Structures are given as C-alpha cells and as structure tokens.
Amino acid sequence: MQPILKINLSSREIETFTIxxxxxxxxxxxxxxxxxxxxxxxxxxxxxLSAAAPxxxxxxxxxxxxxxxxxxxxxxxxxxxxxxxxxxNCGGFFGPELRQAGYDGIWLTGKADKPVYLWxxxxxxxxxxxESLWGLDTYQLQDAINxxxxxxxxxxxxxxxxxxxxxxxxxxxxxGEAQIPYALxxxxxxxVAGRTGLGAVMGSKNVKAVAVRGTGKVPVFDPAAYAxxxxxxxxxxxxxxxxxxxxxxxxxxxxxxxxxxxxxPKKYFSAGTLEDADKISGASIAETILxxxxxxxxxxxxxxxxxxxxxxxxxxxPEYETLVxxxxxxxxxxPVTATRLGELCDRYGVDVISMSGTIGLxxxxxxxxxxGTKDTGGLDLSWGNAAAAESCIHxxxxxxxxxxILSKGAKALAEHFGAPGEAIQVNGLELAYHDPxxxxxxxxxxxxxxxxxxxxxxxxxxxDIGQVDASLGLEFFDRHAxxxxxxNVAKHQDFRTVNNALVLCVFANVPPxxxxxxxxxxxxxxxxxxxxxxxxxxxxxxxxxxxxxLGLTRAGDTLPAPLLRTLEDGGxxxxxxxxxxxxxxxxxxxxWDANSGKPNSNKLSELGILGLAQEAGL
Amino acid sequence: xxxxxxxADWLQAFEQKLNTDERYGQIASKWEGDMYFIIEPEGNLxxxxxxYLDLWHGKCRGSEIVADITSHNxxxxxxxxYVNFARVLKGELDPMQAMLTRKLDVKGNMAVMMRNVPTxxxxxxxxxxxxTETL
Numbered sequence: 021m022q023p024i025l026k027i028n029l030s031s032r033e034i035e036t037f038t039i040x041x042x043x044x045x046x047x048x049x050x051x052x053x054x055x056x057x058x059x060x061x062x063x064x065x066x067x068x069l070s071a072a073a074p075x076x077x078x079x080x081x082x083x084x085x086x087x088x089x090x091x092x093x094x095x096x097x098x099x100x101x102x103x104x105x106x107x108x109n110c111g112g113f114f115g116p117e118l119r120q121a122g123y124d125g126i127w128l129t130g131k132a133d134k135p136v137y138l139w140x141x142x143x144x145x146x147x148x149x150x151e152s153l154w155g156l157d158t159y160q161l162q163d164a165i166n167x168x169x170x171x172x173x174x175x176x177x178x179x180x181x182x183x184x185x186x187x188x189x190x191x192x193x194x195x196g197e198a199q200i201p202y203a204l205x206x207x208x209x210x211x212v213a214g215r216t217g218l219g220a221v222m223g224s225k226n227v228k229a230v231a232v233r234g235t236g237k238v239p240v241f242d243p244a245a246y247a248x249x250x251x252x253x254x255x256x257x258x259x260x261x262x263x264x265x266x267x268x269x270x271x272x273x274x275x276x277x278x279x280x281x282x283x284x285p286k287k288y289f290s291a292g293t294l295e296d297a298d299k300i301s302g303a304s305i306a307e308t309i310l311x312x313x314x315x316x317x318x319x320x321x322x323x324x325x326x327x328x329x330x331x332x333x334x335x336x337x338p339e340y341e342t343l344v345x346x347x348x349x350x351x352x353x354x355p356v357t358a359t360r361l362g363e364l365c366d367r368y369g370v371d372v373i374s375m376s377g378t379i380g381l382x383x384x385x386x387x388x389x390x391x392g393t394k395d396t397g398g399l400d401l402s403w404g405n406a407a408a409a410e411s412c413i414h415x416x417x418x419x420x421x422x423x424x425i426l427s428k429g430a431k432a433l434a435e436h437f438g439a440p441g442e443a444i445q446v447n448g449l450e451l452a453y454h455d456p457x458x459x460x461x462x463x464x465x466x467x468x469x470x471x472x473x474x475x476x477x478x479x480x481x482x483x484d485i486g487q488v489d490a491s492l493g494l495e496f497f498d499r500h501a502x503x504x505x506x507x508n509v510a511k512h513q514d515f516r517t518v519n520n521a522l523v524l525c526v527f528a529n530v531p532p533x534x535x536x537x538x539x540x541x542x543x544x545x546x547x548x549x550x551x552x553x554x555x556x557x558x559x560x561x562x563x564x565x566x567x568x569x570l571g572l573t574r575a576g577d578t579l580p581a582p583l584l585r586t587l588e589d590g591g592x593x594x595x596x597x598x599x600x601x602x603x604x605x606x607x608x609x610x611x612w613d614a615n616s617g618k619p620n621s622n623k624l625s626e627l628g629i630l631g632l633a634q635e636a637g638l
Numbered sequence: 639x640x641x642x643x644x645x646a647d648w649l650q651a652f653e654q655k656l657n658t659d660e661r662y663g664q665i666a667s668k669w670e671g672d673m674y675f676i677i678e679p680e681g682n683l684x685x686x687x688x689x690y691l692d693l694w695h696g697k698c699r700g701s702e703i704v705a706d707i708t709s710h711n712x713x714x715x716x717x718x719x720y721v722n723f724a725r726v727l728k729g730e731l732d733p734m735q736a737m738l739t740r741k742l743d744v745k746g747n748m749a750v751m752m753r754n755v756p757t758x759x760x761x762x763x764x765x766x767x768x769x770t771e772t773l
Contacts, residue, residue: 261737261744268748277755303749486735496735529738 091317193369283458292590
C-alpha cells in the first residue's frame with residue numbers, strides 16, 4: 021500500500037508514515053491494519069476528544085481498483101461513545117480519490133487552534149482556514165469547498181474551471197463540531213462513516229473536512245493478472261440474485277422477509293408485529309417514491325436510493341437501518357417520514373442508528389412511565405408521533421432541554437431515568453435493527469463485536485437465512501439454533517473481518533475464492549483461504565486486546581435484558597435466546613478464557629500477537 | 639402416484655397439490671406470476687428440462703414440460719443444476735440458502751419475490767411433499 025499522510029494539527033507538521041510490509045501481509049488493510057497501526061497509541065487514559073487522540077482514515081489494498089465493491093475506506097480511532105475501539109467504513113468516492121492522490125491513509129493527531137480543512141491534491145497538502153465553513157451541514161459543506169477551490173483555480177489560471185467535480189469531500193456537520201458522541205463523517209451522495217462517533221473526534225480537532233483530488237494511478241502489483249479477474253468478478257456479481265435484490269430494492273430489499281421472520285424490530289424491540297409494517301421495505305419504496313439509484317466507486321450493485329418527495333426535490337432515499345429506525349422502531353410506517361428524518365440526521369451529521377435508537381428508547385421509557393411530559397418539555401413521545409421524533413433530533417443536536425440527555429446516547433439516557441436495563445445497546449453502542457430473537461447468531465455478534473452493538477462485524481442475520489460459503493467451512497444452522505452455531509459465528513466474524521480489512525461492501529456476495537485471487541494479484545501475495553481467515557482471526561483478537569487495554573471486561577460481552585425476554589407475536593414469538601450456553605461455546609471456539617474473556621496465550625502465540633499482549637500487561 | 643422429479647407425473651402431482659393444499663391457497667392468495675423451472679443437466683439428468691407453471695392467486699392454472707423455451711415469457715425463472723434442485727426438494731438445501739449461495743438463479747421482479755417470500759417457501763413445501771423420488 022501507499023504511504024499514510026500523518027498530520028499533527030497542533031504543530032502543523034506533515035510527514036508520511038510507511039506501513040511495514042509485514043503488517044500489510046498480516047492485516048491486509050482497512051480496520052485490521054488500522055488496529056495494528058494504532059495499537060501503541062490507544063490507552064485507557066486517552067480522552068478520545070483530546071488533542072492526543074488519533075483519527076485514522078485508511079484504505080484497503082483493493083480500494084479504487086474497480087474490483088467488486090472495493091471503493092470503500094474506513095475511519096478508526098477511540099470512540100467517544102463507547103471508550104473502546106472505533107471503526108466505521110464508508111463508500112462513495114473519497115477512498116479511491118485519496119489513493120489516486122498517492123496516499124492510502126490520513127492520520128490526524130493534535131488540534132488546530134482554529135477551524136481548518138485539509139486540501140490534498142495529489143502530493144500537495146494544505147491546511148486551510150474553515151471558519152466560514154463552521155456551522156454548515158454536510159451537503160452545504162461539500163458544495164462550499166468545491167466552489168472555493170474552483171474559484172481559486174479559475175483565478176490562478178485565468179480560465180473557467182470546467183471540471184464537473186473531481187474533488188471529494190469527507191466532512192462533519194454541526195453534530196461533529198459540537199462533539200456529539202455519535203456524530204458521523206459524510207461524503208458524496210450521503211455515504212457515511214456513521215458509527216462510533218468519529219465525527220466528534222474530527223470536530224474535536226477543529227477539522228471540518230478533508231478534500232481530496234487525485235490524478236495518479238492506483239497501484240496494482242500485477243495489472244495483467246488483475247484486470248481479467250476484476251472483470252469476471254464484477255460480471256459474476258452483477259448476475260448474483262442478491263445483487264438483483266439490492267439493486268432493484270436497495271439495502272431494505274429483504275425488509276419484508278425480516279419482518280416475516282420477526283427479525284425486524286418494532287417499537288424499540290418490544291413488539292413482534294406492527295400494523296402496516298409491510299409499508300416499510302425496499303419494495304414499498306420502489307413502488308412509491310423511488311426515482312433513481314446511486315452507486316459508489318465502480319460498484320455494479322448501486323444500492324443507493326434516489327427518491328422524490330412532495331417538494332419535488334430528488335434526495336437520498338433511506339437504506340434499511342434508517343427505514344426501520346425511523347419506521348417500526350418508533351411505531352411509524354411511512355417511508356417519506358423515514359426519508360425526511362434520515363436526511364435531517366445526515367445534514368446534522370449524526371448516525372441514524374444511534375439517533376433513532378436513542379429516540380426509540382425515549383419513546384419506550386415514556387410508555388413504561390419512566391419519562392413524562394415534564395421531562396420532555398411537553399413532547400408527547402407516544403409511538404407513531406413523527407413530529408415528536410423530529411423535535412427530539414433538533415433538541416439533541418442543539419443540546420436544548422430534553423435534548424441535553426438525548427445527545428449523550430441511549431445508555432446515558434436510560435441511566436439518567438433510572439432504567440439502565442432498558443437501553444438496547446452493548447458497550448455503549450446502540451444496536452442495529454436486526455433482532456437476535458429472529459436470527460440467534462446475532463446474539464453472539466452483538467455481544468462480542470469490537471465496537472459495541474454492531475451488525476457489520478458479522479452480518480450473521482444473513483448467515484442465519486442461508487448465506488454461508490462452504491469453501492470457508494461455514495455451515496448453515498437453523499436461525500433459532502443455539503450453542504451449536506457458536507464456532508460458526510466466530511468463523512463468520514473472522515471472514516467478515518477480512519472483508520473489513522479489504523474494505524469490501526458487505527452487500528456484495530463475492531465468493532471468498534474470488535476475493536483471494538484479487539488480493540493475491542493486486543498485492544503480489546500467495547495467500548490461501550486458510551491464510552485469509554487467519555488474517556481475520558488475528559485482527560479480531562488484536563481488536564479484543566485493544567478493548568481489554570481500554571477497560572473492557574468479560575461483563576461487557578452481554579445482551580440487553582429486553583432481548584433475553586420473549587416476544588409475544590410475530591415470526592420470533594416465544595423464542596428465548598440460550599445466551600449463556602452460546603457464549604460459553606463461543607469462548608471455547610475462540611480459545612478465550614471464559615472467566616476473564618481474554619484470549620488464551622497459546623491462541624495469541626499462534627496468531628503472532630502474544631508479544632503485543634505481554635507488552636500491554638494483558 | 640409415483641412422483642419422480644423431474645417428469646410429467648411429478649409436474650401433474652405438483653399442480654394437483656397446489657390446487658388442493660389449503661395452506662398454500664391462503665398464503666399464496668395474492669400471488670400473480672407464472673414461472674419456469676429450468677433444470678440444467680447434472681448428475682443423472684442428461685438434458686435440460688424446462689417446466690412451466692402458471693400460478694395465480696393460490697392456484698396453479700396450468701403446467702407443462704416445455705420443449706421450446708421461447709414458448710412462454712414467464713414472470714419468474716428459477717434456474718439451477720439438477721443436483722441442487724433435487725437437494726432442495728429432498729429438504730437438504732434451504733431454498734433461500736440456495737439463492738444466497740449462488741446455487742439457484744432467480745430472474746424476475748425482485749420486489750414481488752421479496753414481498754412474497756412466505757409464498758415461495760410454502761410453494762417449496764408443497765413440492766417437497768409430493769416428491770417421492772429423484773433420478
């Protein structure tokens with residue numbers, strides 16, 4: 021991979037960091053490699069919003085190579101939401117543009133004394149004032165930076181600048197500036213690094229955005245071998261049935277099925293059914309407001325939705341998490357409402373899962389009587405009240421009244437009102453909208469994800485309905501099977517960790533053998549599938565060690581209590597997750613100590629990271 | 639009746655099952671769309687077999703083994719090798735798993751298909767229940 025640009029915003033020093041080749045081979049790239057790079061930096065005492073905290077934007081080894089859905093990048097650091105390892109990957113075009121500029125990452129430290137943005141054009145780096153940009157929303161920001169640079173270039177050349185775009189902006193909204201702990205980074209047509217609050221970390225450094233233009237070539241070890249593999253992989257992906265679903269219906273293409281299985285949460289995970297829930301799906305959007313699609317760099321799927329609402333304007337349509345988070349989760353069943361609330365979150369720059377999850381909790385606590393109108397400033401938080409949900413977003417982002425506590429996320433909200441067990445979160449991160457009572461593998465996934473209650477470290481809800489590749493040794497277990505699937509979940513996590521290292525989109529149903537061939541051709545490796553999984557397992561364990569350093573204990577490997585109760589109706593009615601048995605089997609499969617949750621020494625030795633654990637006193 | 643998959647007897651038995659199964663009739667009451675099963679030669683099946691089913695509101699309005707694949711333009715096409723079709727019918731392979739692992743190719747309006755997964759699953763149940771043998 022290419023060098024990482026390392027910028028100290030306090031001293032304005034700019035240098036490059038060369039990734040050791042052994043790290044590249046052991047960790048491949050993306051969040052796995054980021055974990056290794058940041059290992060020394062991350063400590064329990066480190067305030068994630070301090071100048072000392074790092075923010076690392078990193079590509080994968082295939083980013084920008086026009087391979088199957090590999091135009092993504094990841095943002096990593098220490099999470100202000102959880103205090104643990106933070107990673108969030110993102111599509112769009114920013115990552116490939118950065119590669120073309122000659123860098124595979126940007127490592128920010130320090131803090132600028134005034135708001136700035138970074139302008140990286142090929143190997144030229146500028147730290148520019150951004151006081152005039154402070155306060156802009158994430159879409160206004162992209163336009164403003166593009167306009168500023170275009171005007172300047174026209175002045176310099178005396179020629180009108182006809183370039184259509186060519187500048188990719190990754191930035192924060194007002195939420196990141198205000199250091200809301202679930203603030204995001206957004207680029208292009210609403211593509212986000214949403215989870216774990218890394219937008220707040222960027223805001224804490226007084227950095228509003230990074231703008232990039234690259235005109236160079238993306239490095240590939242063996243272009244002659246890579247090109248035909250890439251073409252064949254894209255063709256195969258294009259004809260895959262899952263691609264067909266994602267392309268025609270977006271990421272909410274399976275929402276109807278998830279609803280049928282009882283896997284799509286209703287009323288903040290407290291109900292199994294909801295009248296008109298079938299209005300919340302990719303199919304429903306396709307039948308009503310859909311007017312177009314968008315794609316990330318070189319993607320043949322194009323899962324992005326473009327919708328037109330009553331005002332006539334085309335805008336980003338909701339993906340699955342937004343549709344459910346601002347839909348059945350709040351007792352709502354209107355895709356237009358979900359579109360509008362999702363856009364509001366994008367413009368402010370907050371993660372829709374955390375925001376809608378926090379509001380969902382507020383609605384639930386209101387129903388249970390923990391919260392009343394005296395707490396909400398008069399807001400009626402009854403299920404289905406879309407206006408109240410919108411008010412909650414505004415209040416949270418402005419930290420006004422009831423919004424002060426909403427701005428801290430679900431865990432803090434539940435603790436504040438004396439109901440800590442009601443928050444559907446793990447280690448401070450609000451769960452995504454896949455109820456483990458409908459797909460039991462998600463119980464382990466949520467409990468053990470290195471970034472808290474996350475569905476992207478293993479989308480096992482798909483494995484639970486059959487998406488398992490036998491070439492990896494994965495088996496298909498019933499969606500309500502228990503401990504017998506624990507080892508399978510661990511292997512699936514390892515595999516998806518490889519995905520996240522390559523920063524490959526999880527929506528792409530690419531055979532592992534194909535991914536392997538692409539990596540070997542692009543990097544000059546001769547890895548086997550076994551090596552691949554070992555890279556994933558190594559990174560999974562390294563992130564575990566990081567979290568242990570950051571204070572995680574065995575007690576953190578848990579599920580919220582409401583999910584261990586049964587639902588009364590719907591496709592998961594009556595099912596009880598055998599959580600303790602599943603976790604016991606998981607620790608055995610992982611070769612982790614069941615009491616401490618620490619990886620055993622022989623496992624760490626086998627993975628070549630025992631020395632790191634020992635130096636950290638773990 | 640002996641219903642060996644794939645064959646005319648099997649198809650006739652399947653049509654009869656779809657038209658008499660109460661549960662299927664209920665679940666598929668909104669289904670509108672005819673279908674091809676394209677079974678590629680594999681294992682003991684030596685040549686491609688194409689079956690046509692006209693499915694409408696919980697009933698099968700007609701079925702045939704098709705000699706000329708251009709004779710219909712069905713709303714949906716399910717295509718797989720014989721071995722995987724047989725595994726689905728014997729209950730060894732889940733139909734969603736077959737689709738998600740690229741063993742079964744599905745063409746048609748995916749919005750309709752995803753809206754009606756319960757219908758598809760019950761359709762497969764009916765097929766399994768009448769399958770006594772494979773080749």
